[in-house]
Amino acid sequence: MAQAAKASVPKENALGSAVQPLFAALITQTTASAVQLGLFQRLVKGPATARALARTAGAKERGVTMLLDALVATGQLERTDSLYRLPAAMQSVLEVPGVDPETYFADWLEHATALVASWSKLADVIRTGEPVNNIVEPSAAQQFFVSLVRMLFPGNYLTARALFEKTKGRFGRGEVDILDVACGAAPWSMAFAVGNRAARVTAVDFPPVLDVAMEFARIYGVEERFSFLPGDIGEVDLGKGEFDLALLGHICHSEGERRTRRLFRKTYRALKPGGTMAIADFVADDQRRGKDGGGFAILFALNMLVHTPEGATFTYPQYRAWAKEAGYRRSELVAVPAPSPMMLFYK
Ligand SMILES: C[S@@+](CC[C@H](N)C(=O)[O-])C[C@H]1O[C@@H](n2cnc3c(N)ncnc32)[C@H](O)[C@@H]1O
Structure with missing residues (x-):
């Protein structure tokens, strides 16, 4: 009794700080169920009531209503009176040419399910330092990416279009040579190729990704200006003094520090004098405390631990120091609709 009397009374409910995050999986499952029921x-196709959505899903209205309200409460849907709708930002993503709204959500669900499976081994990965599956090993990378x-x-x-604007x-008119490093489906260079004819x-990427x-x-009608x-x-020759703009979209985090620093030097060599290297990534806040929008980047570092041998997420001062070391003179942050601003480095 004397012991108990001494215990200090916390100002907040303990459930709020340590235990509540264990229930974050409930949000994931809410989203997953909405995809499985075809609600998104x-x-x-347009706003709908819970009753209409329940009919489409072949499900009970009681549960569908609770699910829809949970999606509203977690910011995934909006509701006016009895009509539920996708948020405008989500709707614009689905209207981008080349996107199939029917499969978009199901593909993300499959990806997220695979992530949860690998993350279930996080403690082992931290113990051993060995990733669960190495997505940057070329054959795995080709399949995964x-x-x-x-x-x-x-x-x-959509973010690339904002950067283009x-x-x-500098890049909106006249002949501009662009290098898209680890291009994926080429969203970054596509916005520039569409904006400037x-x-x-x-x-540059692995053959199946190209x-x-x-x-x-082809969908955007710009294939003749793509090579x-x-x-x-890490191996291909990116040339010397050939490009006005080099785009590095979400590649530094899987490369890790050593390979990113090497890539900065290669990119610097590939740029014309005065050329620009533009980087999109999840950038951690300087103190790595998850402030100023850097929270997702801090969590994403663990994703790189699970899936790559050297990957991580970095702060702007880290990027700046490596760019300076490669020879870049100056840098700038550009606000775009994305988790982090774009980082621009000038040769
Ligand atoms: C996260 S995706 C980003 C794709 C695209 N830049 C974007 O932002 O949407 C990473 C891309 O890097 C490519 N990649 C990863 N490691 C690579 C490597 N060592 N050499 C070439 N491409 C690589 C992958 O194939 C994939 O297309």
Whole structure:
């Protein structure tokens, strides 16, 4: 009794700080169930009531209503009176040309399910330092990325368009040579090729991924201005003094520090004097405390631990130091609709 009397009374409910995150899986399962019941897929066609959605799903209205309200409460849907709808940002992603709204959610669900399976071994990975499956090992990478890059295209294309608008003064008109490093489905260079009809793109990635980039370039009618450089970015020759703009979209985190620093030097060599290296990634806040929008990046570092031998997420000062070491003179952050701002480095 005397012991108990001494225990200090916390200001917050303990459930809030340590135990509650264990229930985050309930949010994941809420989203997954909505995909399995086809609710998002139905809402792509327009707003609907719980009753109509229950009918489409062949499910009971009571449960569907609770699920829809949970989706509203977690910011995944919006509701006006009795009508549920997709948030405008989600709707725009699904309207990007080349995206199939019918399969978009199901593909993400499959990806997320695989992630949960590998993350279930996180404690072992931390103990041993060995990733569960190494996605950057070329044969695994080719298989893994061929499907992932399709899902990444629409969100990154919208962000790339915002970057294009903000850098129009330099890259919006006239002949511009663009290097898209680890291009995936090429959302970054596509926005520039569509915005500037005189822009030429050299896209680098593994051969099967380049087939996906070619498919998207055809959809956007820009394939004649695309050329492809197949291979490992650590091995292929990116040339010397050839490009005005080098785009590195979500590649530094899987490469890790050692390979990113090497890539910065290669990219620097490939750029013309005055050229720009633009980086999109999940950037951690300087103190790695998850502030200023850097929280997702901190969590994503663990994803790299689970899936790569050297991957991680970095802070802007880290990127800046490596760019300086490679020879870049100056850098700038550009606000875009994405988890982190874009980082621009000037040769
Ligand atoms: C996360 S995806 C990003 C794709 C695209 N840049 C985007 O932002 O949507 C990473 C891309 O890097 C490619 N990649 C990873 N390691 C690579 C390597 N060593 N050499 C070439 N490409 C690589 C993958 O095939 C994949 O297309």
